[in-house]
Amino acid sequence: MSTFLEKIKKLEPPKEKRFLHTLYDGFFTFLYVPDHTTKGPGVHILDRMDLKRTMVMVVLALQLCYVFGTYNIGHQHFVALGMHTSFMAGLHLKLAYGLIKLLPLFVVSMVVGLGIEFFYAAKKGHGIEEGYLVTGALIPLIMPPDIPLWILSLSIAFAVILGKEAFGGTGMNIVNIALLSRVFVFFAYPTTISGDQCWVAGLEYAGGKGVGETYGWAQHFFDWIFNGLGWATFGEGGRAIADAFTGATPLGLASQGWEQVTAVYSPMQMFWGVIPGSIGETSKPLIIVGALMLIATGIASWRIMLSCLVGAVFMAMAFNWWGFDAFMNVPWYYHFYMGSFWFAVAFMATDPVTASSTNTGKWIYGFSIGALGIIIRIMNPAYPEGWMLAILFMNVFAPLIDHFVVESNIKRRQKISAAAGN
Amino acid sequence: MKKGFTRLHLITSFLFLYQLAQAQSPSGSGSSNFTMLLLAIVILIAFFIIIRVSDNLVRIQAGKSGDDASLTPLPGVRDLFKKSVPTYVKGKYVALNKGHNILLEGSAKGPVVAGNAKTFAIQPPNFRGVSAIPKVEVEVGDTVKAGDHLLFDKKNPAIKYVSPVSGEVIAVNRGERRSIASVVVLADKEQQYRKLDAPNPDTCSREELVNFLLDSGGWALLRHRPFDVVANTNDLPDNIFISTFDTAPLAPDLNVVMEGRGAAFQRGLEVLGKLTKGKVWLGLDANGENPPSSIFTEAKGVAKCWFSGKHPAGNVGVQIHHIAPITTKTTAWTLGVQDVATLGALFTEGRFNAERVVALTGAELKQPKYVRTIIGANIGELLDGNFANDHVRIISGDVLSGSKTSSESYLNYHDDQVTVVEEGDQLEMFGWLLPDLSTPSASKALPGHHFPDTVYKANTNMHGEKRAFVVTGQYEELLPMDIYPQHLMKAILTNDYEKIEGLGIHELIEEDVALCEFACTSKQPLQQILREGLDMVHEQG
Numbered sequence: 012m013s014t015f016l017e018k019i020k021k022l023e024p025p026k027e028k029r030f031l032h033t034l035y036d037g038f039f040t041f042l043y044v045p046d047h048t049t050k051g052p053g054v055h056i057l058d059r060m061d062l063k064r065t066m067v068m069v070v071l072a073l074q075l076c077y078v079f080g081t082y083n084i085g086h087q088h089f090v091a092l093g094m095h096t097s098f099m100a101g102l103h104l105k106l107a108y109g110l111i112k113l114l115p116l117f118v119v120s121m122v123v124g125l126g127i128e129f130f131y132a133a134k135k136g137h138g139i140e141e142g143y144l145v146t147g148a149l150i151p152l153i154m155p156p157d158i159p160l161w162i163l164s165l166s167i168a169f170a171v172i173l174g175k176e177a178f179g180g181t182g183m184n185i186v187n188i189a190l191l192s193r194v195f196v197f198f199a200y201p202t203t204i205s206g207d208q209c210w211v212a213g214l215e216y217a218g219g220k221g222v223g224e225t226y227g228w229a230q231h232f233f234d235w236i237f238n239g240l241g242w243a244t245f246g247e248g249g250r251a252i253a254d255a256f257t258g259a260t261p262l263g264l265a266s267q268g269w270e271q272v273t274a275v276y277s278p279m280q281m282f283w284g285v286i287p288g289s290i291g292e293t294s295k296p297l298i299i300v301g302a303l304m305l306i307a308t309g310i311a312s313w314r315i316m317l318s319c320l321v322g323a324v325f326m327a328m329a330f331n332w333w334g335f336d337a338f339m340n341v342p343w344y345y346h347f348y349m350g351s352f353w354f355a356v357a358f359m360a361t362d363p364v365t366a367s368s369t370n371t372g373k374w375i376y377g378f379s380i381g382a383l384g385i386i387i388r389i390m391n392p393a394y395p396e397g398w399m400l401a402i403l404f405m406n407v408f409a410p411l412i413d414h415f416v417v418e419s420n421i422k423r424r425q426k427i428s429a430a431a432g433n
Numbered sequence: 434m435k436k437g438f439t440r441l442h443l444i445t446s447f448l449f450l451y452q453l454a455q456a457q458s459p460s461g462s463g464s465s466n467f468t469m470l471l472l473a474i475v476i477l478i479a480f481f482i483i484i485r486v487s488d489n490l491v492r493i494q495a496g497k498s499g500d501d502a503s504l505t506p507l508p509g510v511r512d513l514f515k516k517s518v519p520t521y522v523k524g525k526y527v528a529l530n531k532g533h534n535i536l537l538e539g540s541a542k543g544p545v546v547a548g549n550a551k552t553f554a555i556q557p558p559n560f561r562g563v564s565a566i567p568k569v570e571v572e573v574g575d576t577v578k579a580g581d582h583l584l585f586d587k588k589n590p591a592i593k594y595v596s597p598v599s600g601e602v603i604a605v606n607r608g609e610r611r612s613i614a615s616v617v618v619l620a621d622k623e624q625q626y627r628k629l630d631a632p633n634p635d636t637c638s639r640e641e642l643v644n645f646l647l648d649s650g651g652w653a654l655l656r657h658r659p660f661d662v663v664a665n666t667n668d669l670p671d672n673i674f675i676s677t678f679d680t681a682p683l684a685p686d687l688n689v690v691m692e693g694r695g696a697a698f699q700r701g702l703e704v705l706g707k708l709t710k711g712k713v714w715l716g717l718d719a720n721g722e723n724p725p726s727s728i729f730t731e732a733k734g735v736a737k738c739w740f741s742g743k744h745p746a747g748n749v750g751v752q753i754h755h756i757a758p759i760t761t762k763t764t765a766w767t768l769g770v771q772d773v774a775t776l777g778a779l780f781t782e783g784r785f786n787a788e789r790v791v792a793l794t795g796a797e798l799k800q801p802k803y804v805r806t807i808i809g810a811n812i813g814e815l816l817d818g819n820f821a822n823d824h825v826r827i828i829s830g831d832v833l834s835g836s837k838t839s840s841e842s843y844l845n846y847h848d849d850q851v852t853v854v855e856e857g858d859q860l861e862m863f864g865w866l867l868p869d870l871s872t873p874s875a876s877k878a879l880p881g882h883h884f885p886d887t888v889y890k891a892n893t894n895m896h897g898e899k900r901a902f903v904v905t906g907q908y909e910e911l912l913p914m915d916i917y918p919q920h921l922m923k924a925i926l927t928n929d930y931e932k933i934e935g936l937g938i939h940e941l942i943e944e945d946v947a948l949c950e951f952a953c954t955s956k957q958p959l960q961q962i963l964r965e966g967l968d969m970v971h972e973q974g
Contacts, residue, residue: 016860040898044864048826048857048893052943053960055832055854056535056682058952059872059879061897063865065904065954068878138898182901182955282467295467309877312906324475344468368905369917417920421935428760431671 016043030133037129037139066141068310070148072301073358076291077152079284081109083294084156087211087287092223093253098285101243107233108245109156112212113290116151119160123167124150131176142181142188142364143171149189149358152291153351153399154196155204156212162200166192186406187365190399197399205394207258210287214252221252260287261349262388262395268337269345281348292354295347302357311361314370315377319356322381323347330389338389346385355384355398365406369416376412380405521724522739527755528719529742529913533875533948535682536888537832539801539853541792543689548791548804550814552843553598554615555583558608559846560653562662564588565612575602580627580650580785583616591666595650597787597808599625615843620807626784634704634780642707651779654772656847658753658765659939660971671763672711674756675702677729677770678718678740680747681831681944685792685849687770688726689803694774695728697786701777702735709766712736716752729770742913750945754914759939761974771849775808791815791844795853796890797825806844812851813840820853826893828852833947834960857894865897872896875911875952900955908949908959914940918949922959925966930973933966942967 019039024031039045040063049055085105086098095101124147125139132139150167170192175184196204203209208216213224226234226248234244257264261281264271276286284294292298305311327343334340346352360366360380367376380401387397518526557567563586570582577583578599585593598620608614629649632641646652647666655664664670677687691698705713715732718725719741730737738756740746749767759765768776771789778786787808794801799821806815812827828835829845832852836845844851868880873889881887908918916937924932943960950959 043860043862044894044896045898046858046860047895047898049895051837052964053958054947054951055826055828055835055837055852055893056873056891056951057895057897057956058876058954059864059869059874059896060876060952060954061865061956062900062903062954063897064878067866140900142903180901182903278465278468307877320474321478324471344471347471348467363905364903366905368919370906370909373906413920417917417932417936420915420917420937421932423915424758424760424935424937427758428762431757431760431763 029136030129033133033139034129037132040138062141065310066144068308069145069305069358072304072310073148073152073291075297075300076294076354077113077148079294079297080152080290081113082106083284084109084112084212084290086285087156088213088223091211091214091221091252091256091258092250093256094250095243103237103242104233104245107237108213108230111229111233112156113151115160116154116156116158116163116290117148119163120147120150120167123164124171127168127171127176131180135180137180140181142175146171146188150192152354153189153193153289153359155209156290157209157214158196158203162196162203163192166195166199169195182364184364185410186403187359187362190359190403190406193399194403197394207260207263209258210260210289211258213248214258221256221258223248223250223252225249258287260395265341265349266336266338266392266395269341272341272345272349278345278348289351289354292351295353298353298357302353305357305361311357312363312366312373314373315361315366315380316356318374318377319360319381319384322378322383323352323385324381325378326382326385330385346388350388350396351398352384355402356380359398359402360405365409367409367412367416369413372409372412372416376405376409379408519719519722519724519741521730522719524737524739525756526719526739526741529740529746529751529755531910531913532680532743532745533911533952534680534743535833535873535875535891535948535951536886537682537794537873538796538888538890539794539798540683541685541794541801541803543686543803545689545692545790545803545805548806548810548815549817550620550806550810552603552617552619552811552814553596553600553807553809554606554617554811554843555594555596555809556615556843556846557584557594557613560586560594560663561660562657565610567594567613569605569613569616571602571605571616573602573605576600577602577618578625578627579787580629582650583618584613586663589663589666591647592652592663593648593650594653595627595785597785617843626786629779629783629785631780631783634700634707639707642704646776646779649779650785651776653846654768654776655766656768658750658759658767658942660967661767661942662971664766668764668766670709670711670766672753672757673705673709673713673766673768674716674749674753675714675768675770675773676716676747676749676752677725678716678720678747680720680744681833681850681947682744683792683794683801683850683852684747684831685790685794685803688729690790690792690849691726691728691770691774694771694788697774697777697781698728698770699732699777700781701773701775702732704776704780705766705768705773706734711757714738714752714756716740716747716749716756718747720746745911745945745948746913748945750940750942751913754916754940758937761934761939769847769849772847789844789849791848792850793819793853794850795825795828797822797853797855808844808846810844812838812842812844815844815851816840816853822855824856825853826856828854832891833951834944855890855892857892859894861894861896875948876954895956897954897956899957902955902957904954907952907954908946911948911952912945914945916940918946918959921966922957922962925962925969928969930969933970938963938966938970 023035026032082105085108089095124143128143170188174188174191178184214221215224226245230245237244261272261276282295286293306313327346330339331343367373384397384401387400557563567584567586569584577596581596582593583596596618598618600618600620603619604617606614632645657664702713713735715735715737717737717739719739745751789808790803790805792803798819827838829838830848870880873891874881921936946959946963
């Protein structure tokens with residue numbers, strides 16, 4: 012072990028080469044927790060918990076979503092083409108296809124985001140902060156599978172530079188970085204992230220007619236393996252999509268009423284997540300497992316999650332009661348089968364930096380997100396999902412909520428002080 | 434104490450597994466079950482809210498009309514989770530739910546044995562508020578009696594700092610910029626005491642009493658809140674607070690420490706009663722199965738308040754917050770129990786009896802124990818031959834708020850504990866990733882959370898690097914006070930004076946936020962930040 016350590020230490024670039032040294036330091040602290048001791052004045056022993064562990068917990072909680080997302084990219088693709096339509100059929104093809112789509116997104120997300128992070132860390136002369144590990148793991152999961160890599164890079168660069176580094180780095184940002192990158196795509200390149208045609212990977216639409224993409228070298232590589240194993244293969248692609256196929260997400264259909272949704276997707280399918288959508292947000296039970304893990308480890312705030320749920324239920328019920336149009340009449344509980352509510356609540360709303368920082372504030376913040384998200388979902392004709400905008404909106408208001416909570420604490424203390432002074 | 438999984442864990446996992454099982458059943462009834470689950474949760478929440486709101490309304494109404502609020506049929510939310518009150522508790526009782534006990538190896542075991550320290554020192558830096566270069570009244574080579582004046586602060590010449598022992602002054606050590614670091618006395622074998630003519634506290638005036646304390650060295654035992662400084666001579670504190678238990682890691686059991694010193698303690702309390710315009714409060718420990726020592730529970734002429742809860746429930750600052758919070762307009766004095774005994778002995782024995790029972794603790798000691806010695810004892814002499822390991826850090830005080838020292842140095846004036854922990858200057862491979870059961874943690878994310886009785890062997894490694902504030906709500910879980918520590922820290926860092934004062938900096942000193950600093954995910958130096966804020970407010974106010 013010590014010789015291994017010596018070999019690594021030999022690699023250390025001189026301190027003058029700041030970028031290289033920061034890079035080395037980033038990887039070294041990934042491998043080893045440094046030998047720094049407490050200096051004082053202050054505590055002499057410190058908790059085992061640090062930011063790296065906090066962040067990796069979130070990444071671990073996301074793993075089920077990653078696995079299922081990989082599968083679902085492939086599954087939706089083949090269902091659209093009318094092949095391997097049952098859950099287990101062509102499992103290897105679906106996973107391979109999903110991997111071919113998801114891996115580049117993940118790599119680009121990490122390279123672009125961490126690259127910017129490294130650059131700024133070197134520039135400011137501090138260690139690399141871990142915040143982006145979570146952001147970079149979240150971003151691929153909230154994008155449509157076919158998003159062009161250059162758009163992804165651009166959106167991440169925009170979000171990390173303007174959303175985070177401009178404010179001073181991890182812990183200083185006002186809005187959620189992952190959602191900022193998504194909202195950038197949403198406003199700058201709306202066709203890649205809205206409508207009925209973007210949620211299923213590998214379909215090409217020409218003249219109103221959709222066909223499957225022609226497979227490239229990656230699929231051929233997997234075919235070579237699958238052939239050797241005697242399994243089903245991708246083939247050349249270019250197959251026409253099935254007649255019954257509609258690329259619409261449940262939410263896209265829900266504006267015409269719940270019957271339109273169930274005509275295409277059963278509640279079971281929506282619950283387990285074998286529906287089109289952003290990569291990681293479709294499977295409710297797996298997200299809930301992740302959320303429970305975050306609650307059990309105390310990483311994410313259960314207050315925010317619970318109050319989001321209460322807010323969403325409340326607002327969905329209110330719309331049921333109003334019942335003006337078909338969307339409002341969708342029974343309130345079915346709102347939790349559709350869209351990205353669970354993912355947004357578990358992983359986006361609970362970001363500690365952009366959420367309210369006081370416990371009272373968290374209840375208000377969560378409830379407002381829940382209520383606003385449903386309002387946007389139902390009332391906004393242009394875009395049938397509300398969580399991204401609701402969370403970003405409440406991110407901006409979180410400091411204000413905290414301000415009032417803290418002010419009330421100050422007032423309370425002044426009252427005691429005034430009473431004591433007499 | 435909870436063991437292993439809590440009930441909440443079990444219920445949530447059961448509900449979820451049940452759901453999974455149902456959803457996979459061939460009939461496909463899973464989705465409707467999910468709906469039913471949602472429905473059930475919503476109905477429960479709605480039911481709960483209605484009941485709570487109506488119950489609270491009843492309570493408010495009861496409060497207005499002066500009825501006993503406990504007459505409502507429902508227990509309050511807090512009462513549901515409250516531990517049952519121990520039978521020995523009588524009178525005011527406060528249950529604190531927040532906090533965390535850090536269990537470390539190497540707690541001191543009785544009985545108390547004689548310590549073998551020979552040199553003793555008074556260290557001016559121990560007295561906050563005293564100028565860096567006080568006037569030293571003795572020279573090297575002088576012989577002094579216990580209770581003779583050693584030095585005084587030129588700003589406050591009336592307050593005398595006296596020698597804890599009789600013997601020869603062997604050194605006046607200087608620190609940075611000629612500041613006085615310590616005045617060292619080599620103790621005689623037979624201790625001689627300066628004879629003190631104590632006035633009778635029951636009959637004399639407050640002024641007489643104050644003058645006697647100033648001259649006899651008793652005044653230096655008083656600590657003034659806010660800011661934790663030496664009390665001012667013209668101070669008339671609103672209340673005086675004494676915590677009779679210490680919840681810090683490896684802290685001495687004050688029942689053991691005070692054995693046989695009941696008379697002096699009681700006399701000390703009576704004297705303190707003359708010095709305040711309010712009351713002398715004792716904070717009593719309601720955590721144990723047995724009541725604390727009768728020296729505390731049967732003390733007369735004082736107000737008592739029982740506290741149960743984890744660390745920092747034993748901190749006097751936390752207790753003050755729940756009895757009579759310090760504001761911008763009020764002040765308080767605090768003392769340790771042994772300080773009270775020393776104060777009382779001025780009257781019962783007519784001499785400055787600086788006896789201290791000190792707990793020598795820590796996993797790196799062969800034999801952690803209690804020793805009977807005197808204020809300012811040399812640490813090396815106290816610990817002589819007791820080290821199990823030589824790569825250690827010696828701390829005067831506890832691991833959370835004590836100060837780093839060495840075996841050449843001396844016990845701090847107010848400390849009753851020495852802790853020895855291993856230096857942790859070693860790399861830890863994937864230390865941030867592996868589930869670790871060997872390091873203490875207040876976090877639920879580590880396996881130790883499920884084994885709350887685990888005793889740890891801590892070292893001084895930082896277990897990570899300093900980062901910006903990211904995690905929220907962490908400090909609030911560990912500080913049982915109505916204070917927002919993170920907002921306060923940020924206000925101090927941005928010099929937002931009004932907010933610093935408004936958020937209650939007057940109620941805090943370093944030891945109160947020490948646990949938050951220990952648990953801080955971002956490894957922020959909270960005690961240092963707080964002190965900067967305290968100094969700033971002190972200077973301006």
